[in-house]
Amino acid sequence: MSDYKFEGWLGNDKESAEGNMVWGEFEPKKWEDDDVDIQITHSGICGSDLHTLRSGWGPTPYPCVVGHEIVGVAVRVGDKAEGNIKVGDLVGVGAQADSCMNRKPEQQECNACKTNHESYCINGMVNTYGGFHKNGDKSYGGYATHHRAKSHFVVPVPKGLKPEYAAPLLCGGITVYSPLRAWGCGPGKKVGIVGVGGLGHFAVLFAKALGADEVVGISRREAKRDEAIKLGCTDYIATADEKGWAKKNANRFDLIISTVSSADMPMQQYLSTLAFDGTLVQVGAPEEPIPISPFPLILGRRRLAGSAIGSPKEIAEMFQLCVDKDIHPWVELRPMEDANKAIVDLEKGLPRFRYVLTNKENGEPLRKVNSPSQHRL
Ligand code: NAP
Numbered sequence: 001m002s003d004y005k006f007e008g009w010l011g012n013d014k015e016s017a018e019g020n021m022v023w024g025e026f027e028p029k030k031w032e033d034d035d036v037d038i039q040i041t042h043s044g045i046c047g048s049d050l051h052t053l054r055s056g057w058g059p060t061p062y063p064c065v066v067g068h069e070i071v072g073v074a075v076r077v078g079d080k081a082e083g084n085i086k087v088g089d090l091v092g093v094g095a096q097a098d099s100c101m102n103r104k105p106e107q108q109e110c111n112a113c114k115t116n117h118e119s120y121c122i123n124g125m126v127n128t129y130g131g132f133h134k135n136g137d138k139s140y141g142g143y144a145t146h147h148r149a150k151s152h153f154v155v156p157v158p159k160g161l162k163p164e165y166a167a168p169l170l171c172g173g174i175t176v177y178s179p180l181r182a183w184g185c186g187p188g189k190k191v192g193i194v195g196v197g198g199l200g201h202f203a204v205l206f207a208k209a210l211g212a213d214e215v216v217g218i219s220r221r222e223a224k225r226d227e228a229i230k231l232g233c234t235d236y237i238a239t240a241d242e243k244g245w246a247k248k249n250a251n252r253f254d255l256i257i258s259t260v261s262s263a264d265m266p267m268q269q270y271l272s273t274l275a276f277d278g279t280l281v282q283v284g285a286p287e288e289p290i291p292i293s294p295f296p297l298i299l300g301r302r303r304l305a306g307s308a309i310g311s312p313k314e315i316a317e318m319f320q321l322c323v324d325k326d327i328h329p330w331v332e333l334r335p336m337e338d339a340n341k342a343i344v345d346l347e348k349g350l351p352r353f354r355y356v357l358t359n360k361e362n363g364e365p366l367r368k369v370n371s372p373s374q375h376r377l
Pocket residue numbers: 045046047048049051171172175194195196197198199200218219220221224259260261262263264265282283284285286307308309346349353
């Protein structure tokens with residue numbers, strides 16, 4: 001039994017996305033012996049939180065507590081928990097709560113889970129929030145005091161990685177790290193990052209860390225140029241402000257990661273900036289379809305691909321890379337109480353580049369584990 005309540009910011013309808021979430025208690029999933037309870041210290045704010053709060057991808061099962069970049073201290077660990085997690089450990093949970101793990105003989109065999117690609121589970125992945133666990137209970141996310149998670153999807157935060165960095169890495173970071181690795185980002189590669197927001201800024205940091213020759217920020221406006229260069233971009237393209245940008249950059253990139261969250265984007269032109277045999281990986285998830293003509297694909301033998309978050313194994317690998325290469329995400333800390341204001345600010349495109357909510361009351365035990373740091377790192 002636990003002596004804590006699960007409380008968080010409840011989205012009760014579509015209007016909650018406009019800064020109208022309401023603080024209240026919620027019932028976590030029923031406890032199972034491979035679960036872990038986490039006292040949340042940090043919770044990143046992802047673009048997906050807005051899509052979900054406004055039912056942009058389809059009806060959200062309200063009430064919904066969003067947040068799938070969760071870091072905190074393990075306060076209860078089930079007897080059958082995986083991964084040697086102990087009470088008091090600093091741990092994280094990303095956007096996935098469960099998958100079939102290829103364990104149910106009555107289900108179709110799942111090559112994805114069998115090969116540690118759980119986010120592509122063919123029997124249905126369970127989202128950290130706005131979804132339903134295998135036992136039928138609703139899943140609730142991290143804009144909250146506590147989170148209950150399946151231990152398989154709980155990743156230890158290594159010593160040397162600040163919790164405010166670990167949190168947004170759990171979704172924003174892994175969603176771009178995974179395709180950069182899968183499509184061979186490294187020396188000799190010219191990489192374009194479309195949309196220099198939360199995910200996009202991580203993509204710039206990782207493409208640099210992996211040794212790409214060129215890492216070019218492709219954003220709409222000139223306004224972010226200086227910050228993008230400071231972040232590590234070797235060049236910058238402002239698509240809404242630079243006439244003829246697509247022609248000027250035609251056939252330039254081996255790999256493009258597009259994090260654009262709206263269907264209102266010049267996909268044809270993005271594709272035309274790919275070199276022969278190049279690949280554009282779309283990770284941004286607009287609410288409307290993106291119209292494309294096949295010609296830029298046909299003429300350059302180019303590819304259009306997609307990618308969904310990443311596995312717990314890849315998250316652990318990415319965490320270690322951040323420690324080894326001393327990668328500093330740009331995060332801005334916001335108190336949990338200000339979550340409504342923070343989501344409105346995200347919609348306006350204000351973060352540079354990721355907001356992370358912090359729970360003051362839950363911060364104390366953490367100080368012994370890892371020292372929190374300042375804004376704008
Ligand atoms: P974000 O911080 O708001 O960044 C999104 C970026 O998209 C903005 O910074 C902006 O870049 C660009 N953008 C927005 N509207 C645009 C438009 N009309 N035309 C062109 N560019 C536009 O959000 P985020 O947290 O990075 O999330 C980005 C997207 O990824 C969301 O759709 C989210 O749901 C999705 N996502 C997908 C996965 C996955 O597994 N595939 C995981 C996490 C998130 P500029 O201002 O630089 O132009």
